[in-house]
Amino acid sequence: MSIFKDNKLQNTPVSELGEFGLIEHITKSFDCKNKSSEKGVGDDAAVLNFSKDKFQLISTDMLVEGVHFDLSYSPLKHLGYKAVAVNVSDICAMNGVATQVTVSIAISNRFSVEAIEELYSGIHLACAKYNIDLVGGDTTSSTSGLVLSISVVGEVNKKKISYRSGAKENDLVVVTGDLGAAYLGLQILKREKEIFLENPGVQPDLQGNDYSLQRQLKAEARVKLIEVLNELKIVPTSMIDVSDGLTSEILHIAKQSDVGITIYEDKLPIDHTTMNLARELNLNPIFCALNGGEDYELLFTISQDHYEKLKKDVDFTIIGHVTDKSEGNNFITNDSSSHPITAQGWDPIINNKKPQEK
Numbered sequence: 640m641s642i643f644k645d646n647k648l649q650n651t652p653v654s655e656l657g658e659f660g661l662i663e664h665i666t667k668s669f670d671c672k673n674k675s676s677e678k679g680v681g682d683d684a685a686v687l688n689f690s691k692d693k694f695q696l697i698s699t700d701m702l703v704e705g706v707h708f709d710l711s712y713s714p715l716k717h718l719g720y721k722a723v724a725v726n727v728s729d730i731c732a733m734n735g736v737a738t739q740v741t742v743s744i745a746i747s748n749r750f751s752v753e754a755i756e757e758l759y760s761g762i763h764l765a766c767a768k769y770n771i772d773l774v775g776g777d778t779t780s781s782t783s784g785l786v787l788s789i790s791v792v793g794e795v796n797k798k799k800i801s802y803r804s805g806a807k808e809n810d811l812v813v814v815t816g817d818l819g820a821a822y823l824g825l826q827i828l829k830r831e832k833e834i835f836l837e838n839p840g841v842q843p844d845l846q847g848n849d850y851s852l853q854r855q856l857k858a859e860a861r862v863k864l865i866e867v868l869n870e871l872k873i874v875p876t877s878m879i880d881v882s883d884g885l886t887s888e889i890l891h892i893a894k895q896s897d898v899g900i901t902i903y904e905d906k907l908p909i910d911h912t913t914m915n916l917a918r919e920l921n922l923n924p925i926f927c928a929l930n931g932g933e934d935y936e937l938l939f940t941i942s943q944d945h946y947e948k949l950k951k952d953v954d955f956t957i958i959g960h961v962t963d964k965s966e967g968n969n970f971i972t973n974d975s976s977s978h979p980i981t982a983q984g985w986d987p988i989i990n991n992k993k994p995q996e997k
């Protein structure tokens with residue numbers, strides 16, 4: 640696309656391409672010229688080759704007030720913690736270990752020194768938890784709201800790296816932890832905000848929803864489970880973290896690995912509190928598990944040879960298998976019917992789409 644066509648100014652809406660389409664469009668003409676650029680755009684982190692046995696990993700995530708967080712229900716300390724955790728999660732998704740972060744902030748005059756201290760107390764806590772060093776950043780002003788951009792650096796043994804592109808036919812599809820809770824936590828926070836705006840005297844009712852609120856406000860990277868895989872001598876054939884929703888990530892692995900993926904409704908790991916809360920909010924828990932974002936679990940594929948090693952560990956759930964590409968990507972519901980998995984990523988940046996509701 641060029642800005643002029645037939646002497647007319649082109650004005651294509653970004654929503655026509657979507658987030659992933661836009662990234663592909665703007666980056667496709669950039670080839671990596673340096674030998675040390677092992678893998679550029681297209682995975683959870685870029686992969687750099689500077690040493691004999693290890694690859695260096697680097698990834699960036701930007702959080703924008705009003706798009707990715709709302710300070711009326713997201714405490715600054717939690718925000719700082721989460722911003723680091725979600726970056727570490729991208730390093731985990733390469734089967735790597737995070738080592739350093741840089742933190743850049745743009746702040747409006749609405750923020751006091753104490754408020755920024757609060758943000759950094761969360762960043763500090765996450766750096767301690769994940770054993771990473773804050774090594775730099777940038778500070779600037781913003782005309783509206785807070786913007787937080789974090790880059791993370793990590794490393795991985797060359798023999799252990801997991802790309803999105805390595806899934807093979809007959810591999811097992813595995814997901815860590817459970818799904819859907821973070822999305823429901825967000826719905827609770829939004830509901831209470833609306834009630835508060837209508838009746839400022841009413842105190843928020845957050846009781847009994849600790850798990851989903853924690854999953855939304857204090858996301859964790861699954862570093863421990865990367866260690867477990869390492870101890871079990873399992874190198875995933877492909878891996879991605881679940882930031883945009885399970886179906887979106889399934890499609891990324893399938894596309895980049897040139898395979899099909901089939902997953903099963905009755906295998907989806909959903910916490911019982913997620914089930915109950917979804918029903919209370921009149922949402923379908925399966926839709927929440929499939930399409931809700933921000934769980935930051937790991938989705939990966941392994942050779943069937945590793946089945947015995949993982950089958951009893953409650954932190955890992957086998958949800959399906961890899962097929963030939965010709966079979967497509969399918970979701971098998973409990974009545975044994977097959978439904979094609981379509982692109983329905985969670986895409987707050989471009990069009991504020993929400994997971995499909997019941």
Ligand code: ADP
Pocket residue numbers: 662666679680681682683684685699700729882
């Ligand atoms: P994730 O969800 O794991 O954070 P993204 O979907 O944000 O990954 O990004 C996918 C890939 O596209 C990554 O390799 C990322 O570095 C790259 N990318 C995203 N935005 C841009 C951009 N504006 N310019 C260049 N590369 C980008």
Ligand code: MG
Pocket residue numbers: 683728729732879880882
């Ligand atoms: Mg990712």
